[in-house]
Amino acid sequence: xxxxxxxxxxxxxxxxxxxxxxxxxxxxxxxxxxxxxxxxxxxxxxxxxxxxxxxxxxxxxxxxxxxxxxxxxxxxxxxxxxxxxxxxxxxxxxxxxxxxxxxxxxxxxxxxxxxxxxxxxxxxxxxxxxxxxxxxxxxxxxxxxxxxxxxxxxxxxxxxxxxxxxxxxxxxxxxxxxxxxxxxxxxxxxxxxxxxxxxxxxxxxxxxxxxxxxxxxxxxxxxxxxxxxxxxxxxxxxxxxxxxxxxxxxxxxxxxxxxxxxxxxxxxxxxxxxxxxxxxxxxxxxxxxxxxxxx
Amino acid sequence: xxxxxxxxxxxxxxxxxxxxxxxxxxxxxxxxxxxxxxxxxxxxxxxxxxxxxxxxxxxxxxxxxxxxxxxxxxxxxxxxxxxxxxxxxxxxxxxxxxxxxxxxxxxxxxxxxxxxxxxxxxxxxxxxxxxxxxxxxxxxxxxxxxxxxxxxxxxxxxxxxxxxxxxxxxxxxxxxxxxxxxxxxxxxxxxxxxxxxxxxxxxxxxxxxxxxxxxxxxxxxxxxxxxxxxxxxxxxxxxxxxxxxxxxxxxxxxxxxxxxxxxxxxxxxxxxxxxxx
Numbered sequence: 001x002x003x004x005x006x007x008x009x010x011x012x013x014x015x016x017x018x019x020x021x022x023x024x025x026x027x028x029x030x031x032x033x034x035x036x037x038x039x040x041x042x043x044x045x046x047x048x049x050x051x052x053x054x055x056x057x058x059x060x061x062x063x064x065x066x067x068x069x070x071x072x073x074x075x076x077x078x079x080x081x082x083x084x085x086x087x088x089x090x091x092x093x094x095x096x097x098x099x100x101x102x103x104x105x106x107x108x109x110x111x112x113x114x115x116x117x118x119x120x121x122x123x124x125x126x127x128x129x130x131x132x133x134x135x136x137x138x139x140x141x142x143x144x145x146x147x148x149x150x151x152x153x154x155x156x157x158x159x160x161x162x163x164x165x166x167x168x169x170x171x172x173x174x175x176x177x178x179x180x181x182x183x184x185x186x187x188x189x190x191x192x193x194x195x196x197x198x199x200x201x202x203x204x205x206x207x208x209x210x211x212x213x214x215x216x217x218x219x220x221x222x223x224x225x226x227x228x229x230x231x232x233x234x235x236x237x238x239x240x241x242x243x244x245x246x247x248x249x250x251x252x253x254x255x256x257x258x259x260x261x262x263x264x265x266x267x268x269x270x271x272x273x274x275x276x277x278x279x280x281x282x283x284x285x286x287x288x289x290x291x292x293x294x295x
Numbered sequence: 296x297x298x299x300x301x302x303x304x305x306x307x308x309x310x311x312x313x314x315x316x317x318x319x320x321x322x323x324x325x326x327x328x329x330x331x332x333x334x335x336x337x338x339x340x341x342x343x344x345x346x347x348x349x350x351x352x353x354x355x356x357x358x359x360x361x362x363x364x365x366x367x368x369x370x371x372x373x374x375x376x377x378x379x380x381x382x383x384x385x386x387x388x389x390x391x392x393x394x395x396x397x398x399x400x401x402x403x404x405x406x407x408x409x410x411x412x413x414x415x416x417x418x419x420x421x422x423x424x425x426x427x428x429x430x431x432x433x434x435x436x437x438x439x440x441x442x443x444x445x446x447x448x449x450x451x452x453x454x455x456x457x458x459x460x461x462x463x464x465x466x467x468x469x470x471x472x473x474x475x476x477x478x479x480x481x482x483x484x485x486x487x488x489x490x491x492x493x494x495x496x497x498x499x500x501x502x503x504x505x506x507x508x509x510x511x512x513x514x515x516x517x518x519x520x521x522x523x524x525x526x527x528x529x530x531x532x533x534x535x536x537x538x539x540x541x542x543x544x545x546x547x548x549x550x551x552x553x554x555x556x557x558x559x560x561x562x563x564x565x566x567x568x569x570x571x572x
Binding site for chain 1: 323342421476512527555
């Protein structure tokens with residue numbers, strides 16, 4: 001019997017072996033390597049001496065690092081906006097007006113197109129001679145037909161608009177799924193008790209999809225730190241200067257465009273990872289506490 | 296026809312809101328398609344109108360000079376291999392996690408799933424240097440391996456949860472019929488898990504087709520690049536020729552839209568199963 005059990009265990013392990021190997025070689029090893037190299041003065045060629053935390057100290061003294069970090073936190077504005085718009089859209093979709101399936105599919109469309117392509121479309125739309133400025137001029141608002149991408153604040157505004165726009169459909173589908181999981185009898189009971197549309201939405205719907213909203217928040221915040229690269233690359237290329245550079249873009253810039261101070265680039269990557277982990281943990285704590293209160 | 300339903304005024308209002316929002320989603324794609332068929336002078340005359348006649352010459356140049364078909368094939372090869380390998384390894388591993396748990400399997404599962412939060416920017420620097428040592432830069436295999444590793448967490452999360460719902464009795468019956476490990480995977484898990492496997496394959500395909508950072512770093516030669524990466528070079532090179540840019544964007548977008556039309560149902564299911572974007 002124990003022989004058979006041992007054999008079964010061996011087969012199970014054999015089934016997991018490829019996944020574990022891939023994980024160790026292409027996730028765990030690079031993670032360890034990036035942390036180790038962040039402590040060296042690695043230049044990609046021969047030099048690789050241990051220098052402790054000097055890379056980190058150097059990064060914390062650079063003004064562009066703080067500018068970049070600030071940009072990341074400004075970009076966070078996209079999260080509440082996209083959650084809010086997604087909630088409104090899904091609440092309306094839930095009413096199942098004619099054509100709601102078509103609208104749901106249409107709003108989801110940007111999700112299946114490459115983020116770089118969406119980014120280039122936004123760059124073309126908001127270029128100086130682009131359709132947005134043409135439309136503004138044609139309705140007599142020449143004053144507002146500006147170099148959208150040539151100025152820090154309007155450029156960040158365009159990026160945030162792109163982030164919200166691309167995610168409306170995802171939020172809508174996600175939250176509509178959460179709403180559809182609520183038993184319709186709950187709403188019918190509320191209707192019989194005389195609750196109107198707004199009461200049903202605010203006192204029943206929102207509390208009951210709290211978990212989904214929480215998931216969407218946690219995911220979107222982490223995404224804002226790690227998923228902006230293609231948008232920044234195509235819309236602003238990080239510029240002017242470092243004015244619209246985000247941390248994930250900075251890692252690429254330092255490692256693969258400048259490519260000499262690779263130890264420093266590794267340190268930036270480690271900082272990025274630490275921030276993402278920290279944010280996810282903090283959010284989990286907060287939402288766990290919020291759930292305690294609601295019960 | 297059962298006769299007209301009473302139309303509520305609120306339904307009309309909601310419909311209008313949706314229609315206005317829909318216009319912002321249709322217009323950029325309309326603009327992209329319409330201008331892809333124009334000549335440059337026609338574009339500068341009026342970029343909002345439909346083209347006077349559908350001129351395919353932008354696409355023809357794209358094929359004859361830019362050789363975009365090579366990049367389309369690269370993308371197809373990379374995405375197809377990623378989907379197949381992810382499915383193969385994912386199904387087997389998820390079956391073990393779901394139906395043959397052993398001491399420590401839960402811990403392995405958690406470590407793999409939590410690595411989902413690790414951004415690609417963290418691993419790409421060491422991987423670039425690892426691949427150059429192995430001589431894999433500018434080969435599709437470098438990218439495929441990256442995708443395989445990066446897709447595993449969400450794949451295993453989705454498939455293991457779904458496989459847990461397959462009744463144990465069916466697996467036991469298969470054992471009595473003489474099925475071994477591979478027999479159960481092939482005759483029970485695969486056919487019964489098909490819906491989840493299809494959802495996952497759709498997401499892996501779209502994610503790998505559209506991904507940017509990994510192929511941008513690992514594929515530096517034009518002939519080896521994916522269509523999205525090759526396109527980014529094209530768009531910056533033809534700043535003064537927007538119709539040409541639009542034709543390139545269209546070529547990279549259309550395959551994804553076709554996938555979407557066929558597999559939309561799976562995408563909605565996938566988003567609601569969580570963990571997938």
